[in-house]
Amino acid sequence: MAIGAKKKSQIMSSEELSSFCDQIALMLSSGMTLRDGIEMLAEDEMKGKDKVHPYTDLYKVVDETGSLYVAMKENEEHWPQYMIEMVGIGEQTGRLEDIMVSLSTYYQREGRIRTAAVSAITYPLVLGVMMVVIIGILLWRVLPVFRRVLESLGVGESGSGSVLMRVGTFVGWAVLILIALVVLIAIVIMILLKTKARDKTIKFLKNLFPPVRKLMEQLSASRVAGILGLMLSSGFPMENALEMAPAALADQESIDKVEIIRKKMKEEGETFSDALAVSGLFADFHNRMLKVGAASGHEPQVMSKIAAIYEEKVEDGLDRLISIIEPTLVALLSIVIGAILLSVMLPMAAVLSSM
Numbered sequence: 001m002a003i004g005a006k007k008k009s010q011i012m013s014s015e016e017l018s019s020f021c022d023q024i025a026l027m028l029s030s031g032m033t034l035r036d037g038i039e040m041l042a043e044d045e046m047k048g049k050d051k052v053h054p055y056t057d058l059y060k061v062v063d064e065t066g067s068l069y070v071a072m073k074e075n076e077e078h079w080p081q082y083m084i085e086m087v088g089i090g091e092q093t094g095r096l097e098d099i100m101v102s103l104s105t106y107y108q109r110e111g112r113i114r115t116a117a118v119s120a121i122t123y124p125l126v127l128g129v130m131m132v133v134i135i136g137i138l139l140w141r142v143l144p145v146f147r148r149v150l151e152s153l154g155v156g157e158s159g160s161g162s163v164l165m166r167v168g169t170f171v172g173w174a175v176l177i178l179i180a181l182v183v184l185i186a187i188v189i190m191i192l193l194k195t196k197a198r199d200k201t202i203k204f205l206k207n208l209f210p211p212v213r214k215l216m217e218q219l220s221a222s223r224v225a226g227i228l229g230l231m232l233s234s235g236f237p238m239e240n241a242l243e244m245a246p247a248a249l250a251d252q253e254s255i256d257k258v259e260i261i262r263k264k265m266k267e268e269g270e271t272f273s274d275a276l277a278v279s280g281l282f283a284d285f286h287n288r289m290l291k292v293g294a295a296s297g298h299e300p301q302v303m304s305k306i307a308a309i310y311e312e313k314v315e316d317g318l319d320r321l322i323s324i325i326e327p328t329l330v331a332l333l334s335i336v337i338g339a340i341l342l343s344v345m346l347p348m349a350a351v352l353s354s355m
Contacts, residue, residue: 012054012078014111021083021104024068028097038062038071054078067091082227083107085244086234095234102230109226109311113219120318121190124325128183131333135176138340143169167343175336203253215317220254221282222310229303238272238299239265257281282306 012020020041027037042059054075061071069088072079083103090096192201206213224245231241242262246255257279264275273291276282282290286306293302 011080014107014114017080017083018104018107018111021100021107025097025100025104028100034068035059035062035066038068068096082244086230089236090234093235099230099234102233106226106230109222109307113222113311113314116315116318120322121186123322124329125183125186127326127329128179128186131179131329131336132176132183134333135172135179135336135340138337139169139172139176143172143340169340169343171343172336172340175332211317211321215314215321216253218310218313218317220249220257221286222307222314223249224254224258224281225303225307225310229300229307232300232303254281 023041024034024037027034027040038055038059042055057075058068058071061074062068065071069084069091072084072087076084086099086103087096090099189201189205206216227245227249228238228241231244232238236244239262242258242265245258249255249258258281260279261272261275261281264270264278265272270278273287273294276290277284277287286309289302289306290299293299
């Protein structure tokens with residue numbers, strides 16, 4: 001976690017956040033004070049380096065105030081707002097250790113989902129770039145050589161061999177341009193997802209690709225269930241949990257669904273189960289699971305179970321997308337390369353057989 005001396009508006013990764021929460025929970029469970037624990041983390045980060053790290057800034061404020069919440073608040077460029085608020089509530093209620101354990105599990109789940117999503121995007125993108133390079137080499141380097149060879153063997157411009165070569169060249173260029181455009185669009189989309197246009201980009205992808213829409217809905221359901229499960233297990237009433245949940249959600253559609261549930265409960269007096277069914281956030285089967293969980297007093301456990309189910313669905317969906325995209329790209333590459341090579345080899349074979 002080497003972060004330079006210049007403060008950047010960059011929140012730590014999910015894996016780093018999970019590790020930090022886990023370490024704080026272990027320190028508190030062993031009876032170590034926050035000050036001593038964060039001092040140890042800061043010293044470990046600073047060994048052999050002349051740089052300022054998040055833990056160093058954290059330690060300075062904790063040393064002065066004794067509050068992890070205040071320290072995070074003053075260095076919020078490295079910490080999610082949701083995590084900061086949860087830490088504050090943990091300090092107020094005396095349940096900081098329990099909340100840090102739950103946050104560690106939550107960010108560990110977020111990290112797995114993010115890793116799976118990055119793999120689903122990166123692998124086809126790399127394969128697409130490889131296709132552009134291979135086809136480009138064939139068109140720029142290989143075909144001109146064969147064309148000169150055929151001309152030396154007496155294959156004229158109007159012959160069938162020349163026609164085949166032109167067809168092969170046309171197919172190669174067409175596929176090359178198409179793949180290059182797809183790769184360029186994918187890169188632009190990845191860039192837009194890191195800007196303020198993120199919500200619009202996600203909405204566009206949902207409308208354009210139904211599988212992406214389904215994956216995003218499952219991802220939203222997993223995050224909402226994980227957040228509510230964390231807060232309920234930490235002793236929050238459902239109303240308070242619904243008020244705080246939007247701070248941890250990434251897309252506007254999920255925030256809107258949570259707001260629908262909150263309004264239905266607060267303004268219309270509906271139960272959580274009924275409001276949840278209206279929002280369409282979870283499948284009917286999972287709504288029934290929550291209804292039984294609420295009646296039996298196991299709502300936090302059921303909510304966490306549902307979060308795990310949707311997380312698994314997201315990972316399976318990403319794996320299925322990769323399993324479809326990968327062989328499709330490989331087959332397309334094989335067909336294009338085969339067409340280009342056949343457009344060269346068939347005329348040459350015809351000339352050689354006539355000699």
